[in-house]
Amino acid sequence: MARARLNSGNASEKELPKAKINRESLKNIGKLISYIKPYRGRFIAALLFLFVSSIVGLAFPSFLGALIDAAQGKTHSKYLSGGLTVIGLTAFSVLFVQAFVSYFRVVWFVQVAEKALADIRRDTYFKLITLPMNFFSNRRVGELNSRISADLSQIQDAITTTLAEMIRQLILMVGGVTLLAIVSIKLTLSLLALLPFLIAFAVVFGRFIRKISRQAQDKLADSNTIVEETLQGIANVKAFVNEAYEAKRYNGNLREVVNIAVKGARFRGIFASFIVFCLFGTIIGVIWYGSSLVSHGEMTVGDLTKFVLYAIFVAAAMGSFPELYANMQKAVGASERVLEILNENAEPVSINAEDNIIKQKISGNLSFNNVNFFYPSRPEITVLNSISFDATAGQKVAIVGPSGSGKSTMAALILQFYYPQSGTILFDGKPANAYTLTDIRNQVAIVPQDVLLFGGTILENIQYGALSASREDVIQAAKQANAHQFISNFPEGYDTLVGERGVKLSGGQRQRIAIARALLKNPSILILDEATSSLDSESERLVQDALEVLMKGRTSVIIAHRLSTIREADKIIVLDKGIITETGTHEELMAHDGGLYRYLSQLQLESATS
Numbered sequence: 001m002a003r004a005r006l007n008s009g010n011a012s013e014k015e016l017p018k019a020k021i022n023r024e025s026l027k028n029i030g031k032l033i034s035y036i037k038p039y040r041g042r043f044i045a046a047l048l049f050l051f052v053s054s055i056v057g058l059a060f061p062s063f064l065g066a067l068i069d070a071a072q073g074k075t076h077s078k079y080l081s082g083g084l085t086v087i088g089l090t091a092f093s094v095l096f097v098q099a100f101v102s103y104f105r106v107v108w109f110v111q112v113a114e115k116a117l118a119d120i121r122r123d124t125y126f127k128l129i130t131l132p133m134n135f136f137s138n139r140r141v142g143e144l145n146s147r148i149s150a151d152l153s154q155i156q157d158a159i160t161t162t163l164a165e166m167i168r169q170l171i172l173m174v175g176g177v178t179l180l181a182i183v184s185i186k187l188t189l190s191l192l193a194l195l196p197f198l199i200a201f202a203v204v205f206g207r208f209i210r211k212i213s214r215q216a217q218d219k220l221a222d223s224n225t226i227v228e229e230t231l232q233g234i235a236n237v238k239a240f241v242n243e244a245y246e247a248k249r250y251n252g253n254l255r256e257v258v259n260i261a262v263k264g265a266r267f268r269g270i271f272a273s274f275i276v277f278c279l280f281g282t283i284i285g286v287i288w289y290g291s292s293l294v295s296h297g298e299m300t301v302g303d304l305t306k307f308v309l310y311a312i313f314v315a316a317a318m319g320s321f322p323e324l325y326a327n328m329q330k331a332v333g334a335s336e337r338v339l340e341i342l343n344e345n346a347e348p349v350s351i352n353a354e355d356n357i358i359k360q361k362i363s364g365n366l367s368f369n370n371v372n373f374f375y376p377s378r379p380e381i382t383v384l385n386s387i388s389f390d391a392t393a394g395q396k397v398a399i400v401g402p403s404g405s406g407k408s409t410m411a412a413l414i415l416q417f418y419y420p421q422s423g424t425i426l427f428d429g430k431p432a433n434a435y436t437l438t439d440i441r442n443q444v445a446i447v448p449q450d451v452l453l454f455g456g457t458i459l460e461n462i463q464y465g466a467l468s469a470s471r472e473d474v475i476q477a478a479k480q481a482n483a484h485q486f487i488s489n490f491p492e493g494y495d496t497l498v499g500e501r502g503v504k505l506s507g508g509q510r511q512r513i514a515i516a517r518a519l520l521k522n523p524s525i526l527i528l529d530e531a532t533s534s535l536d537s538e539s540e541r542l543v544q545d546a547l548e549v550l551m552k553g554r555t556s557v558i559i560a561h562r563l564s565t566i567r568e569a570d571k572i573i574v575l576d577k578g579i580i581t582e583t584g585t586h587e588e589l590m591a592h593d594g595g596l597y598r599y600l601s602q603l604q605l606e607s608a609t610s
């Protein structure tokens, strides 16, 4: 029956969208059910036990009826004709079988579901992390996260509970109606005429209540967002003295939450009264009519008891169907969303660590040959237009240009995050597709602008560059990256936890860790996305020195924001709106009157001196 969740504190339980159950969706579910295959023996056994326990469950009203009739000295039926003791003991034996069978069916269903779900979870996660970048630029992380958690939990519920419950209730309903008809066809018909109407009404009403309860949850979620936003930006709230504004906003929202919840409570009250009056009224009506049949000798008291119990079984089964069906629909929706990920085309990257060795060495020559590129998600904007340049092994190439001119996009293309629509990127003179993806990415390292560390220790974060590196290797790399000093100053040294995303470290420290990580990786080609956030001059010197060490002996592509740092570059590429407008050394470009580089350079010099 529609269980009304009106408690407005239940915000975490977001309703998942439902899907239509049709042939197509069942086919999809079928694909997921193939995950049960390895455990099918246990699954079939669990189904069988479920069947047995449900059938056995139907026997109890008969035992009760037989006991009551036996107490009055009447014979209930030819199958249960013994005395009280015989019937009681038989009932207990059956109960024992029921308990035994129930235990195994529950355990087996959960075992199968847990194992199958872990397989689906693992495959979904593996698929996710090997999907191309383009997939991620079109989706939000939160949404993907919810597929792994909420959607898969829904599928898990479907396998462990919903499916079993549906089968059980179906058996109880069909069996119950059959047995009701055997006991008294008159009573059964009168009951069946009433029950479906009552249940349909209850379901519709329940759905309405659920809608209100969802509104209350959404409103509460809104007010939680206010708390989150204000706490995250507490400095802003205080600096603008907007405490009163935020308090009013929050209070207003809370009032709405209460209003909706109270409105819902009224409907819930009506619903509860309805259930009490109609459903229990029906039972009383049946007993009333049944009692008159008993008084006319058309029925025994045992039969009436049996009848009432079967009627409750049937009503409960009928009432549970809408919710079970809704859960099934949600599971179908969840399966479709999970399958969408599983059916995506992954990058040719192996998830086995053994396949991660470099098969084809790249010495560091890098060329772009007439590269044209637009992001697949935004085909109308050409981001790179006929880009060509060469960098020989060991050279430093700087890319400069205004914001949005396509510098980071070039880095993304080198890393093969995206592929040009025309033109080629060559490594050592060979087109990128002559190498495996793993070979290229293993020999290209990037030190990004915004260094994102994982929540582990400093050691683990540096080791991310080469998982097999020893502690000594890590320390050596940290020393070269000018990071050893500050790491050793922490009481826990290399075992210091960096906090979520590395928040416990300063920008300059995070960058030096990223440099140590890149050093450990020992790439042939290095991409430096220069930090725009200004470090103080001491950390900037430390970072710059570390970068010099890192660049030694490798091809470096420097995405430069501060032109003062790239004077020594072998080649400077000036990019403007995706087109290379100038190329040359610092001196050559400075000599170019009216050139963009000279203009940008002068602009930065002026702002530095002022």
Ligand SMILES: Nc1ncnc2c1ncn2[C@@H]1O[C@H](COP(=O)(O)OP(=O)(O)OP(=O)(O)O)[C@@H](O)[C@H]1O
Binding pocket: 137, 375, 377, 378, 383, 401, 402, 403, 404, 405, 406, 407, 408, 409, 410
């Ligand atoms: N994932 C993406 N999907 C669609 N468009 C994108 C994506 N990433 C960047 N762009 C667009 O491509 C263009 C070039 O962006 P890019 O990040 O390469 O510029 P940039 O020169 O590195 O800029 P900045 O100096 O500000 O970092 C911009 O117009 C940007 O809006």
